[in-house]
Amino acid sequence: MGQGELLFLLAGLKWTVALSAIGFIGGGLAGLGVALLRTSGVPLLERITASYIALFQGTPLLMQLFVVYYGLALLGLRLDAWVAVAIGFTLHASAYLGEIWRGSIEAVPRGQTEAAKALSLSYVSRMKDVILPQAIRISLPATIGFLVQLIKGTSLAAIVGFTELTRAGNIVSNQIFQPLTVFALVGALYFLMCWPLSIYGAHLERRFAVSSR
Helix, strand or coil: CCHHHHHHHHHHHHHHHHHHHHHHHHHHHHHHHHHHHHCCCCHHHHHHHHHHHHHHHCCCHHHHHHHHHHHHHHCCCCCCHHHHHHHHHHHHHHHHHHHHHHHHHHHCCHHHHHHHHHCCCCHHHHHHHHHHHHHHHHHHHHHHHHHHHHHHHHHHHHHHCCCCHHHHHHHHHHHHCCHHHHHHHHHHHHHHHHHHHHHHHHHHHHHHHHHCC
C-alpha cells in the first residue's frame, strides 16, 4: 500500500467523521423536538411521535437509506448521495435520540416538575432550567453509546455510492489486491474513533452511578 492509497483512505475517514457529525447534530436537534413532543402530555402528539420512533427503530438503517435515496428519486426528487445519506442518518438519529432523551426526561423525579409548577414557572422555563439539565446528565452515557453505533453505521452509506471509509477501503482493496491489509487498517481507524468514546461513556456511567447513591 502506497501513500496515494493511504491518503484515499484518510479522505474516506474524513467523510465518515463528517457524516457522523451531521447525523448526530441534526438528529440531536430533531430528537430533542421528538422527546419534548413525546412527553408533552398531548395524546395525539405522543401517538404521532411514538409511531415515528417505532418506524425508524423497527426497520433496518440500510432500508431507510434506500428509501431516501431511491424512493425519493422515483417521486422525481433526485438527491446527491451525500445529501441523501445525511438526511437518512439525521432521521435515523432523531428517532433513537428522541427515545433516549424521552426516557431521560421521564427519569427526572416527578417532584422536580411539581416544584417548578408550584413556583409558577412556564413550560419553557421548567424544561430549560429544571428538567432538561438533569435529563441531559442522565442521558449522556446512552447518547455517547448511540454515537458509537452511528459512526459504525456510516459504513452502510456505501450501498448508495457514498465514498466513506468502508467504501474507500473496498476501492483500494480492488486496486491493490490486499484485502486483509486494507481492511485491517480500516478496522483500526474505526477502532480509534469508537474506542475512546466507549471508554468515556463507561466512565460517565460509573461516575453518575456513584453520585446517585
